[in-house]
Amino acid sequence: MRYFLEVAYDGTRFHGWQVQPNALSVQEVLNDCLRKVFRLPDVETIGSGRTDTGVHATQQWVHVDLPAVFAPEEIQYKLNRILPPDIAVGQVFPVGPEAHTRFDAVSRTYEYRITLEKNPFLVRHTYYLSRIPDVAQMNKAAQVLLEQEDFTTFSKVKGDTQHYRCTITYASWRQEGHLLIFTIQANRFLRGMVRLVVGTLLDVGKGKLTVPGFREAVERQNRALASGAAPAEGLFLHRVEYPPGYFDQQRLLFEAALAER
Structure with missing residues (x-):
């Protein structure tokens, strides 16, 4: 099931958002925590945008597919427990299987x-x-x-x-x-x-x-x-914004996808 995560970070010690070889990135740390928390062999996250080395974010949206249904507050709590102090997860929304943090942003x-x-x-x-x-x-x-x-x-x-x-x-x-x-x-x-x-x-x-x-x-x-x-x-x-009513619509698509399982 797909979820949108609102992520904030202090980019000082990171070489930008995106995973890259031989350099620590925000996405790498987040992916590692997702693997540990949800016991996944691998995980793919997509961000709403890239930030360069040393750049911060007060709102970066990330989508990820998880193998089961989780309450948004459970995802937020579990991730924040193990994420380092300079990365935090805020709001979490269940979304439809086609939702995309980057392409759907307006x-x-x-x-x-x-x-x-x-x-x-x-x-x-x-x-x-x-x-x-x-x-x-x-x-x-x-x-x-x-x-x-x-x-x-x-x-x-x-x-x-x-x-x-x-x-x-x-x-x-x-x-x-x-x-x-x-x-x-x-x-x-x-x-x-x-x-x-x-x-x-x-x-x-x-x-x-x-x-x-x-x-x-x-x-x-x-x-x-x-x-x-x-x-x-x-x-x-x-800030990254989506069309009006986007998350309400995505919740319905999430519920429809869940009913088909």
Whole structure:
């Protein structure tokens, strides 16, 4: 039976979400715990998105097939008992056999967090800037993103992406005390895209790039025009959303699949 797991993690010590050879990943640790808890010889999990080395998630959805029916709270409790402190399972939903965390998602939201005050307790989860950038200019530049469709400029050179089109529906900076937070929402993101966007927007805020210059960089679809990527520690996969009523519908499909067994 298939379940969706809501997973949060501090990505500091992990080489990203996805399993890879010779490097510890969040998915590897989660898979290992699933095998132990449910006594499985092997397990396959699919995440709603990838995060790179050092990037965090407050909401990553994962689907997994288990050999029996379990109460959602039982899955959550058993996994949280053995997962390390930097990974936690939140909500658990039973879903239909065709449900897919990645393909069924309709939007993803990332947050990038900057601290304007040197704080040793935020060092793993924010990027420290000693001077506040021009937030108004960065927000003007951020609105350019909503007018564009092709984001080749903010794609990794050696990526395996088939196309570079994304629909960005929200992009804005806000200040909360000593924190400066950038929120961006889209139907999909290219690998490494958000950190490249943030790095280039920060150049606008520092006066190194004008808003028209930012627009030109995006429109010319030239990777060389992007600034350096912002550091990984400030980035969070913040929210992944599904169609309205999705989990209610999936519960009915789960019950129908259970009745056929």
